[in-house]
Amino acid sequence: MASAGDTRLGRAAGQPAWWLQVVPVILGLGAFAVYATLRAFEGAYFQWGPYLSPFYSPLIDVHHKYWPFSPALLILGGPLGFRVTCYYYRKAYYRAFFFDPPACAVTEKSGRVYRGETRFPLILQNAHRYFLYLAVIFMAFLWHDAVRGFLFNDGFGVGVGSIVLLANVSLLSLYFLSCHSLRHLVGGKLDCFSCAVAGRARHQAWSWLGALNEQHMLFAWISLFGVGLADFYVRLVSSGAIRDLRLL
Amino acid sequence: MSDATLKIFRGTREIGATVDYRVPIAPGMVVLDALHYVQSHLAPDLAVRWNCKAGKCGSCSAEVNGRPRLTCKTRMDTFPQDKPITILPMKSFPVIKDLVTDVSWNYKVNKKIPPFQPRAGVEWRMYQEDIDRVQEFRKCIECFLCQNVCHVLRDHDKQEQFGGPRFFVRVAGLEMHPLDGLQRTGLLKTELGIGLCNITKCCTEVCPEDIHITDNAIIPLKERVVDDFYDPLLGLVRKIRNAKEPAK
Numbered sequence: 001m002a003s004a005g006d007t008r009l010g011r012a013a014g015q016p017a018w019w020l021q022v023v024p025v026i027l028g029l030g031a032f033a034v035y036a037t038l039r040a041f042e043g044a045y046f047q048w049g050p051y052l053s054p055f056y057s058p059l060i061d062v063h064h065k066y067w068p069f070s071p072a073l074l075i076l077g078g079p080l081g082f083r084v085t086c087y088y089y090r091k092a093y094y095r096a097f098f099f100d101p102p103a104c105a106v107t108e109k110s111g112r113v114y115r116g117e118t119r120f121p122l123i124l125q126n127a128h129r130y131f132l133y134l135a136v137i138f139m140a141f142l143w144h145d146a147v148r149g150f151l152f153n154d155g156f157g158v159g160v161g162s163i164v165l166l167a168n169v170s171l172l173s174l175y176f177l178s179c180h181s182l183r184h185l186v187g188g189k190l191d192c193f194s195c196a197v198a199g200r201a202r203h204q205a206w207s208w209l210g211a212l213n214e215q216h217m218l219f220a221w222i223s224l225f226g227v228g229l230a231d232f233y234v235r236l237v238s239s240g241a242i243r244d245l246r247l248l
Numbered sequence: 249m250s251d252a253t254l255k256i257f258r259g260t261r262e263i264g265a266t267v268d269y270r271v272p273i274a275p276g277m278v279v280l281d282a283l284h285y286v287q288s289h290l291a292p293d294l295a296v297r298w299n300c301k302a303g304k305c306g307s308c309s310a311e312v313n314g315r316p317r318l319t320c321k322t323r324m325d326t327f328p329q330d331k332p333i334t335i336l337p338m339k340s341f342p343v344i345k346d347l348v349t350d351v352s353w354n355y356k357v358n359k360k361i362p363p364f365q366p367r368a369g370v371e372w373r374m375y376q377e378d379i380d381r382v383q384e385f386r387k388c389i390e391c392f393l394c395q396n397v398c399h400v401l402r403d404h405d406k407q408e409q410f411g412g413p414r415f416f417v418r419v420a421g422l423e424m425h426p427l428d429g430l431q432r433t434g435l436l437k438t439e440l441g442i443g444l445c446n447i448t449k450c451c452t453e454v455c456p457e458d459i460h461i462t463d464n465a466i467i468p469l470k471e472r473v474v475d476d477f478y479d480p481l482l483g484l485v486r487k488i489r490n491a492k493e494p495a496k
Contacts, residue, residue: 087447087467094446101399104450105314105339114404116444123443126478129471180463184471192426194375203377213463 018103025096028221029089032228036076039231043070045238046231050149051161053234054168054227058141078134079227085128087180088220129181139176142169158248161233168223168230175223178212252324253332254282256294261343266334267291279319279335280308283347295346303456306391310347311336316393316454338396351392357411360439364422367429378426384464385421387457390414394451394461400444411440413451413461420465423472433476436469445470 039055046053060074061067067074083089094100101108117125146169149162176182187206193199212219236242252273255266269290271282280298287294299305301320308319312335313327319335327333341349366372394413400406411419419432419440436442447470451461459465475482 090446091448091462094448100446101403101448101450104448104453105311105316105397105402108399108403110403114400114406114444116400116441116446118441118443122446123478126470126474129474129479180467181471184468188468189472189475191378191424191428193377195426200377207380214460216463 018106021103022096025092029093029096032224035228040072040076041070043072045235048234048238049244050151051165051234051237052145053231054142055231057145078131078138082131082135085125085131086220088217090125129185132179132181135176139173142172157246159244159246161237161244164230164233168226171219171223171226174212175219177209178216178219180213183209183213250329252282252329254286255332255334256286257336258346260345268332273324273329277324279312279322279324282324283319295348297348304389306389309338309391309393309396311338316397318391318456321456338392340396340402353407354392354395354414357415360435361415361419362430362432364425364428365430366427370427374426381424381464382421384459385417387459388414388417389457391456393454393456397450397454399448399450406441406444409441410444413466415440416442416469417459417461417465420469423469433473437473437477442469442473
């Protein structure tokens with residue numbers, strides 16, 4: 001006999017295996033974290049011709065005048081903080097890495113003290129909007145790099161790398177524009193659009209961002225892989241492993 | 249006509265176990281139909297709470313094969329016929345008998361929330377753009393599946409400190425109401441414990457009314473709590489404007 005309060009109640013027969021949802025997240029985020037860490041510390045092969053790896057943009061102290069280590073380490077805190085405090089990624093890693101919960105209606109390990117996001121360090125998740133402000137600066141640099149990727153020594157041109165960098169910054173822009181905090185700041189914080197200054201414009205902007213927000217998870221993943229692939233492409237070209245194909 | 253095996257929890261909070269019943273399957277049959285068959289042919293004392301059988305009263309919530317669902321909206325043909333279908337009461341609430349649980353805790357939480365209070369001197373006119381958001385929250389049928397699946401209540405037993413997704417939806421409907429004059433962010437932070445929510449979206453996954461609970465209610469409320477309690481820049485702006493601080 002089992003009582004209805006038994007923790008096993010949440011694990012009825014026929015329930016889909018919870019790890020099917022968790023394993024792809026562990027593999028995806030884990031692979032990116034390993035690759036990004038290696039590349040950030042590598043400090044080489046981040047630039048070729050008009051191309052600059054997004055892991056190293058904006059490029060600061062490239063000649064190591066003030067900073068002896070990889071220049072990527074100076075700037076990666078911004079994008080990393082934006083992703084770590086992102087509402088989508090929080091869901092993903094709480095489930096996949098903390099098993100809190102591993103999946104819906106799957107019983108967690110008992111005996112742990114749960115404080116959610118009410119205490120240090122997780123209370124710092126509330127700083128997401130500040131990383132959003134920082135992300136504006138990063139987006140400006142990345143768009144600058146993408147445009148610069150079309151400006152070769154002999155003038156305007158299109159290489160595979162130009163398209164890779166443009167695709168990367170476009171995906172990052174979709175991820176940025178679909179952010180929950182941005183939607184809140186643009187109009188979500190208002191109780192009454194019709195009563196506010198520029199209320200109709202803010203309602204329109206809020207509606208558009210809301211439509212993008214519905215795909216925030218998708219943009220989070222494809223922009224993550226996009227930025228990794230863009231860096232990988234620049235590394236391949238910069239290290240001489242492949243030659244950039246000039247299309248125009 | 250084929251048969252299905254139902255493993256139904258029978259018992260009370262103190263003692264109980266699943267009992268197998270064979271039920272003939274008819275086209276279009278839902279789990280609640282199968283429970284009614286058991287009640288009328290095999291176990292007349294089976295306790296099941298139900299009312300409209302149309303997915304609108306929110307009475308027939310249970311856990312079918314480990315997933316919280318409305319039994320009246322769960323078709324039998326969505327499960328493999330050769331395996332038993334397990335039907336258990338909602339885990340987060342005390343069992344009264346069989347599949348009937350005591351959900352009265354929810355009504356106590358509801359009483360903590362100050363109801364709609366119009367702004368002083370408000371003009372009783374609303375525009376569609378102002379109530380787009382609120383209309384989604386009005387779809388809630390109070391089935392309490394979101395409360396049941398929320399791990400803060402289900403696994404961590406934070407009933408004393410946490411309101412749960414259903415009541416964040418209610419507060420969101422009030423906070424975003426264009427004519428409402430009360431501010432409930434202090435209540436959200438303290439008595440309803442919104443910081444305990446780690447936005448793992450299970451409430452959204454199980455909502456039979458497809459309310460985007462996490463994205464459209466909880467996260468916007470978390471952002472409003474950040475506005476009032478965690479954003480130092482906004483705090484400074486409020487001080488400069490001599491704005492009234494929210495009640496703590």
